[in-house]
Amino acid sequence: MWGRDVAGLRLTFHLAGINDQNFLMRDEQTGSYWQQISGKAVSGPLRGSQLPFVHSDELNYGTWQSEEPQGTVLQDAAAYRFGYARKDWDVRMQRAPVVIDFREHGLKARDLMLGIQAFGASRAFPYDQVIREKLVEDHVGAERVLLVVGQDGQSVRAFRDRIPGISGAPEFYRMGAGQPGALMMDAATGSEWNFQGCAISGKAKGVCLEPVEVIKDYWFDWRNFNPSTTVYGRK
């Protein structure tokens, strides 16, 4: 997700091409071409410019709706409704052919990954493994990060693994039961934390962890645009 205000212009984008199965956007205002995954202009008058980053999450609708009952939802365009994908689109697309492949870390081209590009580094987490483990404390570059699976068992969020105002590593644990909405507890403050990364009880109540953008992507695409990526759980 990207902002559209760049260089004093409000840009309007169109899908305009494909680059190794990641699409290119063209802006109407300058005719520049932008890579979807990086938000960077790769050709045209704005070449080298970067779209401002806007944080987003990939969630199950039920989880999002319970968090944001006042939110709004993009509606189907009536003319195209019958062409829309089924809800398991990303899983079904795993059968689609690929044109580039990176046979590394024992991963297949269309294995679903959770990619984090932050703190000067890139790291990919196998989606299925994160879902199994439910809570992952790891690092991206020199920074500790926390990945948490929501109560729906499919949504994942990532946070910086440090509690604002508390020194030292917090050490989070997955909870079996507790306050409604509580998913985990930290050893440093004994607080319970919800899926939004906010403490809902204990010493840290009211404090929220800093969110980290995590992108669900196929391995070949993530690796292609993040050539120096490391992979969680793999050498």
Next chain:
Amino acid sequence: MTSEVQRTRRICLSVLLACVALSLICVVYPIYVIRPFRAQGARELAVALVVMQFRSAATVVSAVGALAALVCYWRAQPRRWRRAFATLGAAFVCVLAALARVNIYELMFHPDDRPTFADASRTKLDKDEKVIAIKIGVAARAYPIRNISYHHVINDVLDKVAIVATY
């Protein structure tokens, strides 16, 4: 027949063929390079994007050149079938100039130029439907993946912030 007339014919025909070649490259090369299910090399992609950027103007210049070459050739060439062949060539260049204004990918992926939104309370989606969710200030919005994976690009404004949702 003078050698001067023959030379004029050759020059006009050469210009016409050069215009056909230039316009054809402008239209076909980007489609060849930037087609789905093909790996794109960095250099060829860069060239294709530059071609796409300038091809509207280039193909118009080419069409004007082709028409001028046709007039010139017509005057110097008495044989009808050769005139007709040259006319077809110039017409083809004009058609290419029109095609150069169309980005096939922008049509292929069905843009949703007027996205509409509704309150979550009035939206019927299964709870396990996946959405891309954003929150700016107190404004929250969800883009169902079943929808955005079809259109791929949604230009939007949320809480006065212009955003582009992509998938």
